[in-house]
Amino acid sequence: MYEKRLKKFYRKQRRLEFIYSNQEINQIQQTTGYISKIGDNYIRVYIPQFQLDEKVLLFHHKLKNIISIEKNETSISYIYEQNKYYYQLYQKINIELFILSQEENLMEKIKIMIV
Numbered sequence: 001m002y003e004k005r006l007k008k009f010y011r012k013q014r015r016l017e018f019i020y021s022n023q024e025i026n027q028i029q030q031t032t033g034y035i036s037k038i039g040d041n042y043i044r045v046y047i048p049q050f051q052l053d054e055k056v057l058l059f060h061h062k063l064k065n066i067i068s069i070e071k072n073e074t075s076i077s078y079i080y081e082q083n084k085y086y087y088q089l090y091q092k093i094n095i096e097l098f099i100l101s102q103e104e105n106l107m108e109k110i111k112i113m114i115v
Contacts, residue, residue, distance in 0.1 A: 011053060012106065018050050019109050022099055029097040030115070035089055038076050040064075043087055045095065045112065056095075056112045058085070 022029070033054075037044035041064070042057050059067055059080065068079040077086040087093070098111040 014051055015106065015110065018052060019099055019101070023101045031095060031097065032092055033095050033112075035087055035091045035093065038071070038074070038087065038089055040071065043076070045093065047095070047097075052110075054110060054112055056114065058087075 031047060031049050033045040033047040035043050036046045036053065041059055041061050042055050044053060044055050046053050058076070059078065063080075070077045074089045075087065077084065079085075094115040096113045096115055098113070100109050100111060103109045
């Protein structure tokens with residue numbers, strides 16, 4: 001239990017350090033990341049350049065009935081508006097980071113878009 005809380009603390013500390021060291025830049029940062037976990041409608045991306053582990057929402061859960069989804073333990077693919085998206089576990093992806101310093105919630109201050 002103690003180790004779990006300690007890991008959570010260090011994740012939040014790295015997130016805060018990243019936000020406050022880059023909030024004055026006010027630009028999009030392009031980098032690469034690796035998919036570390038695949039959920040029902042999200043992926044978790046590890047960004048080695050900043051040592052961040054962030055959750056990226058692929059689509060809203062209410063759109064599950066509209067979108068054709070195929071998911072297993074190591075991959076997820078879905079079709080939305082004639083575009084097919086396919087992601088595998090540990091796949092290297094290009095991402096863009098946005099810092100929203102006006103957000104009150106710490107978890108909402110960093111937005112990630114897959115390029």
